[in-house]
Amino acid sequence: xxxxxxxxxxxxxxxxxxxxxxxxxxxxxxxxxxxxxxxxxxxxxxxxxxxxxxxxxxxxxxxxxxxxxxxxxxxxxxxxxxxxxxxxxxxxxxxxxxxxxxxxxxxxxxxxxxxxxxxxxxxxxxxxxxxxxxxxxxxxxxxxxxxxxxxxxxxxxxxxxxxxxxxxxxxxxxxxxxxxxxxxxxxxxxxxxxxxxx
Numbered sequence: 001x002x003x004x005x006x007x008x009x010x011x012x013x014x015x016x017x018x019x020x021x022x023x024x025x026x027x028x029x030x031x032x033x034x035x036x037x038x039x040x041x042x043x044x045x046x047x048x049x050x051x052x053x054x055x056x057x058x059x060x061x062x063x064x065x066x067x068x069x070x071x072x073x074x075x076x077x078x079x080x081x082x083x084x085x086x087x088x089x090x091x092x093x094x095x096x097x098x099x100x101x102x103x104x105x106x107x108x109x110x111x112x113x114x115x116x117x118x119x120x121x122x123x124x125x126x127x128x129x130x131x132x133x134x135x136x137x138x139x140x141x142x143x144x145x146x147x148x149x150x151x152x153x154x155x156x157x158x159x160x161x162x163x164x165x166x167x168x169x170x171x172x173x174x175x176x177x178x179x180x181x182x183x184x185x186x187x188x189x190x191x192x193x194x195x196x197x198x
Contacts, residue, residue: 001103001144006031008151009103010096011166012158021164021172023089026079028169030093033075034100037065063104068123072097107144109136160186 010031014024040057047055065071076093083089101119108117118132137143159165160182168175 001107002139002148003032003035005144005148005151006035006100006103007166007169008148008155009099011169012151012154013096013099014092015155015158015162017092018085018088020084021162021168023083023085023092024162024164025169026083026089027092027096028166030075030079030089031096031100032169033079034066034071034097035062037067037071038062063108063117064120064123067101067104067119068121068125070123070125105131105133105136107137107139107141107147109138109141111138156182 007028011024011028013031014027018024018027038058038061040055040061043057044055044059047053066075072094075097076090079093080086080090101121104117105119109115110117116132116134116136118130120127120130122128155166159179163179164172165175165179165182167178
């Protein structure tokens with residue numbers, strides 16, 4: 001699935017299962033960090049754009065380096081170091097990591113039906129077992145889009161009472177402003193709803 005879908009799903013779980021913004025951000029990061037192994041795409045494009053030797057880092061390492069249990073434990077251990085509630089963040093990080101794998105298994109197919117993304121659960125040390133599902137949805141398929149829209153709406157809804165949102169994963173100052181705007185809209189909708197219902 002798209003990284004933004006992973007972010008929203010992980011943030012919603014963090015928002016529902018933690019009691020502070022920091023732990024929620026850490027859980028959200030755990031849900032997107034497996035895709036760090038896809039940053040080879042930048043090198044591949046850069047090499048091609050500047051006339052260098054063609055590289056295949058994305059093709060060789062995405063879904064291989066950090067999409068196995070080694071990646072999950074590494075990510076959870078790293079993020080737990082920064083958590084106020086260490087055991088909660090460790091367990092939730094492992095949970096959203098496995099949710100990431102499940103979502104990729106179900107909805108990460110490329111443009112053609114043969115372009116399936118496998119999961120190597122013991123990667124990067126072993127390619128066995130390799131999990132693959134031939135019914136994998138395309139990355140841009142309607143189920144992925146519907147899931148993303150639903151998670152986006154849910155995340156916005158949760159942000160209003162909590163006072164922080166998924167934007168805080170990247171910038172807390174911008175997040176404060178974002179939540180202020182959400183709260184104004186929410187208040188305006190409630191006022192409008194009250195006058196139109198009455």
